[in-house]
Amino acid sequence: MLKKIKEKLYDRKEQAFPLAVFRIGFSLVMILELLQMMTLRDLIFQKDSLAATVPAFLTALFVLWMIALFLLLIGYLTRPAAIVNYAISVYLLGFVVVNEANNWQVDSLFLTGAFLLMFMPVSACVSIESLMERRRQARVRVRKLPRPQVRFLHTGFLILLIGLFYLDSMFYKLSSDMYLSGLGLWAPASLPFTTYYDVTWLINHEWLVLILGYSLLLYEGLYIFLVWFKQLRVWMSLAGILLHAGVLFVFPIPAMSLLVIAIHLAVIPESTYRKLYDRWIAAKHKRLAVYYDRLCPLCRQTVGILSALDFRKAIEWKALQDFAAEEKLLADIPEADLLHDIYAVENGTRLHKGVDTYAAVLRSMGWAYPAGLLLGLPPFHGIAARIYGKVAAKRKREGGCTDSTCGIGIVAPPEKAVTPFSGKFWPAGTFLLLWAVSFLIISFGTPAYGKYLTGENSSLTATLRDMAAVYKRITYPVLGWTNHGVYTETHYAEYDFQTRLVYVDGDSSVPLPIMDDEGFSRGYKVGRQWDNWAYATVKPDVAYGQASRSMLGYAAFWAKDSGTDLHSGNGHIEIQRKPIEVSMKDFRPGLLQDNMGQPWSRIGEIAASGGRLQLALDGAAGSGEHRTWGEAVDAAVKSTAAALQ
Structure with a gap:
């Protein structure tokens, strides 16, 4: 086995x-x-x-x-x-x-x-x-x-x-x-x-x-x-x-x-990627033939890097010692000049030399086309031409190019990387x-x-x-080994209402970027913070103390982030509740829209008092005697209903 x-x-x-x-x-x-x-x-x-x-x-x-x-x-x-x-x-x-x-x-x-x-x-x-x-x-x-x-x-x-x-x-x-x-x-x-x-x-x-x-x-x-x-x-x-x-x-x-x-x-x-590459990405024909000196270490290294960056493989790299004689556009150029500069032929009709060759290479790559255009325009072309000219002159003066005379100067990694799973x-x-x-x-x-x-x-x-x-x-x-009970009954069994926070100042109100009017997730309530709000803050079976501390944190963070002074006495954050229905075994068309249409109602507020933010539910529901957030909210709703009768 x-x-x-x-x-x-x-x-x-x-x-x-x-x-x-x-x-x-x-x-x-x-x-x-x-x-x-x-x-x-x-x-x-x-x-x-x-x-x-x-x-x-x-x-x-x-x-x-x-x-x-x-x-x-x-x-x-x-x-x-x-x-x-x-x-x-x-x-x-x-x-x-x-x-x-x-x-x-x-x-x-x-x-x-x-x-x-x-x-x-x-x-x-x-x-x-x-x-x-x-x-x-x-x-x-x-x-x-x-x-x-x-x-x-x-x-x-x-x-x-x-x-x-x-x-x-x-x-x-x-x-x-x-x-x-x-x-x-x-x-x-x-x-x-x-x-x-x-x-x-x-x-x-x-x-x-x-x-x-x-x-x-x-x-x-x-x-x-x-x-x-x-x-x-x-x-x-x-x-x-x-x-x-x-x-x-x-x-x-x-x-x-x-x-x-x-x-x-x-x-x-x-x-599979290779098949997709050959069909949709790879160039159907080579649009550029570049002739380089295969005896030049710098040239070989440059070709090695540029050929890897040519994702579409639209460029054909040819050693001039082997293939220059086959190209008509290079026939009248002396061998010394061919060795001195790098040449390229585009679509078999257009000859490039020196910096213009590198500009054509970038354009032919496709993804680097803008860089190729810039390299052909002043002042970039002039700067690149001066740098290229100095390197070419050094090659000619010292009788060729070696790592010591014109190397790129990049330190290569070890020839073979060893990992704990190799060997x-x-x-x-x-x-x-x-x-x-x-x-x-x-x-x-x-x-x-x-x-x-x-x-x-x-x-x-x-x-x-x-x-x-x-x-x-x-x-x-x-x-990171753990259980993965994602989206199961335990997440929703107790959810008979949603909770959100709304900043109220006089007649104006602004929902905190947690939920919108229909109850959909917004802003802070995405990803990690969605999980925190939905299941560690306002889930009905969360401990009341944990729920209140977390909501105070959201309120304080929003106030600082939005530049709102909750201690000025001009406004407060209202805690609102919206009833929803959960159905986990019986299909009901339109249930989402029914839940969206449920009205929000006030159940408490977060306001500054004595230099601190404090959370208080309406009626007599705001003490720590309640075991869960759901029980505290139910008490607040019943207290408010009794007061209105």
């Missing part, structure tokens, strides 16, 4: 391009997440909800993190950057922003992905380091380089990352009447606070709702078993991309959707075994065991859940 796993995962080689897709996709999504965290840092990281700013060192940490992510994105100093990214992720995502009641699910993928990035050869192509390697190879006259290959083991880790995510989620869904009735996507989309806008046009068709709901169950259950077959991997990945693209445009969790899409793109075999199989095999055991232990925390095996109220079920909880507390900060 172990031998077969070794042959399938370790000995097998694939092209490195998909790993570059993962590196780039992960970096871009993490940068977007970091930008939100930086923008809302006083709200996310400040434990004292009314303090003005977070510690200064956190801002410095953000800057360091952004630098590391940018280096990962471009593939330069990749291993050190990956280590820095992982260390900061563990500190901030693994320890600082953890909420025991409800963790932001995408952090699990960020932590595991950051760990894997340290050991994967993700800079083997489409990176600054790969350009350096091409230059190093060109120095020893190697012109045509094979596309870099990596062990399939690394793709296997990505498959396990997303496959176990789905499988753990399935353990929740198989215990959910909402999903088993086919309404797993419809039910949350019928609640305004879980969406961006009115999606009635999509969810009002029962047949479509059921197809989507059951397809989700089938897909998540079968993914990890079918994706290993190369013929099916493309289709499984495309299905996942379509699924999460839909989630991206409907639900306010963009980071999770984008990161999962990036992982699916990295699982697709390189051969012997046992480190990777040990990690795979640990991953499998960890998944099994963590799965004990899902409701599937209690419902189908051990009994929902048995002592064994409780023991298994406690074991999973302890294991998660130990491993989550460093590896």
Whole structure:
């Protein structure tokens, strides 16, 4: 068994391009997440909800993190950057922003992905380091380089990352009447606070709702078993991309959707990308032939770099010693001049020389066309011509070009990067075994065991859940292993009303950028902060003390961000409630619009008193004696109703 796993995962080689897709996709999504965290840092990281700013060192940490992510994105100093990214992720995502009641699910993928990035050869192509390697190879006259290959083991880790995510989620869904009735996507989309806008046009068709709901169950259950077959991997990945693209445009969790899409793109075999490239991107004919001196190290290195940047392969690079005699436009040019300058022939009719050759090269690349145009215009052309002339004159004066006379001066990376997963199989095999055991232990925390095996109220079920909880507390900060009960009944069972904050000053009112008049997510309430507001602040079963402290934090942050002085006595923040109906087993057309149309009503306010912001619910409902936010709000509603009678 172990031998077969070794042959399938370790000995097998694939092209490195998909790993570059993962590196780039992960970096871009993490940068977007970091930008939100930086923008809302006083709200996310400040434990004292009314303090003005977070510690200064956190801002410095953000800057360091952004630098590391940018280096990962471009593939330069990749291993050190990956280590820095992982260390900061563990500190901030693994320890600082953890909420025991409800963790932001995408952090699990960020932590595991950051760990894997340290050991994967993700800079083997489409990176600054790969350009350096091409230059190093060109120095020893190697012109045509094979596309870099990596062990399939690394793709296997990505498959396990997303496959176990789905499988753990399935353990929740198989215990959910909402999903088993086919309404797993419809039910949350019928609640305004879980969406961006009115999606009635999509969810009002029962047949479509059921197809989507059951397809989700089938897909998540079968993914990890079918994706290993190369013929099916493309289709499984495309299905996942379509699924999460839909989630991206409907639900306010963009980071999770984008990161999962990036992982699916990295699982697709390189051969598929090659076919798409040949059909849609690669130039149908070479529009430019460039003649270079193959005995010149600088020329070879320049060609190595520029040919890598010519993504469309619209340029043909020819050694003038071998091919110049075949080109009519070069026939009357003395060999000494050919060696002195670099020449190019465009579309077989137009001759370029020196700097004009480089301008034509940039234009022919397509993506660099604007740079090629600028290089042909003053003053850029004159500046480049003087630099080129000095290099060419030095070549002629010293009898040719060597690394010492006209080298580029870029330090190449080591010839072969060694990773913990290269060499012997046992480190990777040990990690795979640990991953499998960890998944099994963590799965004990899902409701599937209690419902189908051990009994929902048995002592064994409780023991298994406690074991999973302890294991998660130990491993989550460093590896991101956790349960993934995303969009299940527990998120909505208690939700019979929504809460929002509105600034009121006289006759004017301005909703805080949390929810609009119809109850849709806005501004702060997207991604991490949507999760925090919906499930750790105003969810009806949240402790009243936690809800009030968090809302005070939102109020203080908004006041500072908008320049509103809540201590002036001119205005206050009103707490409003809107009733909604949740249906998790019975399809009801128009339920979303019914929930959108429900009116908001005042239940309390946040105002300054004694130099502090204080939250008070109407009537006698504002004390800390109430166990949950829902109970406190119900008391406020009943008190207000009684006062009006």
